[in-house]
Amino acid sequence: MAFQCQRDCYIQEFITTVVSCCPAELKLENGGKKEKVKGFNVILTDTVLFPEGGGQPDDRGWIGSVPVLRVTRQGSEAVHFVESALEVGSEARLKVDWERRFDHMQQHSGQHLVTALADAMFGYKTTSWELGRQRSTIELDTPAVKPGEMEALEEAVNQKIRDHTPVTVQLLSLDDPAVEKVRSRGLPDDHAGPIRIIDIEGVDANMCCGTHVSNLSHLQVIKILGTEKGKKNKTNLIFLVGNRVLKYAEKGYSTERSLTSLLKTGADDHVEAVDKLQKSVKVLQKNNLNLLRDMAVLIAQNFKNNPSRGKFFCLHRKDGDNEFMNIIANEIGTEDTVVFLTVGDEKGMGLFLLTGPVVIVEELGPRVAELLEGKGARGKRAVSRGRPIAWSGAGRRSLYCRSTSVIAAQRRSKASWE
Incomplete structure (x- = not known):
């Protein structure tokens, strides 16, 4: 049959009759995830709510005050999914979500x-x-x-x-x-x-x-x-x-106005201005990386030149990266020193590196990963590295302190290594 919505696509309200109402379930998207919703499949004598078909999505609307969450076609019938039961034989006043339609x-x-x-x-x-x-x-x-x-x-x-x-x-x-x-x-x-x-x-x-x-x-x-x-x-x-x-x-005009305010240029110059900014950022990032590498070398050398240094070095730096940690570990040398490093800030995922004598790293690597509530992986040498997931604010500082305490205690207990 042709439904009323197909006979006259401009009708926004319509009175019909409930033919059947059966319990049903429907998967609906909520916040990017699909969840099952319990409700009822309702068939009406006729409908102004279009069921999905021909590449066109289904309509939304109301039966009385009850929202219609899905409309599908089964043969010659349109099936309306609602969360509240409707009485068979009762009058049904339909209203279309006209903006969507x-x-x-x-x-x-x-x-x-x-x-x-x-x-x-x-x-x-x-x-x-x-x-x-x-x-x-x-x-x-x-x-x-x-x-x-x-x-x-x-x-x-x-x-x-x-x-x-x-x-x-x-x-x-x-x-x-x-x-x-x-x-x-x-x-x-x-x-x-x-x-x-x-x-x-x-x-x-x-x-x-x-x-x-x-x-x-x-x-x-x-x-x-x-x-x-x-x-x-x-x-x-x-x-x-x-x-x-x-x-x-x-939306384009709103974006244009925002860019004009941020870039301090007219709309015709936006692309050129952004291109210049991107090039400047690349130069700054390169300079920052060079400074970070130099800093890593200096940090390691200061530790090595300290006559009262022990055999355990730990450090956290929020703007560091994998290369920063590797430089420090390589410069210090890990044959007789345990090195525990973490990088990252509250805005993203952190990284950690634990390296040193094999007997220490093999035992402590999994424990450190567990303390940091992240994933650890054994490297080619006596290295344990990973990506912690709990890395924000006081929580991060607490986990870091607990990890360093465990490592320090384990280092002191290894008399043979001393």
């Missing part, structure tokens, strides 16, 4: 238009498309596009928008001869009911189940952001339609 209508109709003209103008067939949350992508059956083609395509699709080209929906039976004349990638196996044709006057007739605008003027504008290499000798065309173009421009 209209956005999907703009992107989907825009895709039909771009697909049709890319084929007509350049012979590029569409093999798939994706309606993304921020931008949409059409996969073209070509390894590359020629210079100037996307600019010409963008001009052509926007001219069709300026021409106020009508878009109509036809419902045809499967055996209607007209079905064979329309563009299609095939019907789903569980399709039931009439065939739905989206006809952009004079441009394209395409079999589709999705929701669409009634006139291309409702698309406002299409912006082709560019192309990129796709899979299997395909090219991905990236585009925005309507309100997404406005939001993209607003």
Whole structure:
């Protein structure tokens, strides 16, 4: 069947009846992770909430005051997932999340238009498309596009928008001869009911189940952001339609203003200013590394030149790195000295290095890694190094002190090594 949302894509509210309500579970994304939610699958006599299909995501909305979290199609039925049970036979007042719906209508109709003209103008067939949350992508059956083609395509699709080209929906039976004349990638196996044709006057007739605008003027504008290499000798065309173009421009302008304030230059000079800053940062980083290496040598030499030094050296430096620790260990020499070094600050993961006589390192390496709540690894020599995960503030200082105390106590207990 064709749902009410397919018969009239602009209806935002609708009254229908609850046919069934069965317990169900659904995996929903929450904070980047999927978690199971218990609820109910509800089937209605009809619906204005579009179930996922044709490359278009499903609608969101409400049945009364109950949020609809997912809408899927099962044969000729639309299944609405909600967290509260609804009484079978009761009246159901539906309301569509119109901002989401209209956005999907703009992107989907825009895709039909771009697909049709890319084929007509350049012979590029569409093999798939994706309606993304921020931008949409059409996969073209070509390894590359020629210079100037996307600019010409963008001009052509926007001219069709300026021409106020009508878009109509036809419902045809499967055996209607007209079905064979329309563009299609095939019907789903569980399709039931009439065939739905989206006809952009004079441009394209395409079999589709999705929701669409009634006139291309409702698309406002299409912006082709560019192309990129796709899979299997395909090219991905990236585009925005309507309100997404406005939001993209607003975000771009906001970013431009922020960069102007930070860089103290006009928008036309932003790229050059950032390039200069990056080069300056590279020079400073190189100088800093050289200074850090020199400092490591001096630290080691000061320890070696100290007549009252023992056989245990420990140090933490937040701006150090692996090379800094290696230089100190190599300069001190670890045949008769235990060296315990840590680097890193509160903003990121730290590193540690424990090196010295084999008998000490083999016993203490795993214990130090455990104390630092991190992972340790045995090196080629008598070295234990690793990446602690608990490396912030007082917690880091406490763990560091505990580790050095354990190492010092173990060093004193090894009389034979002394």
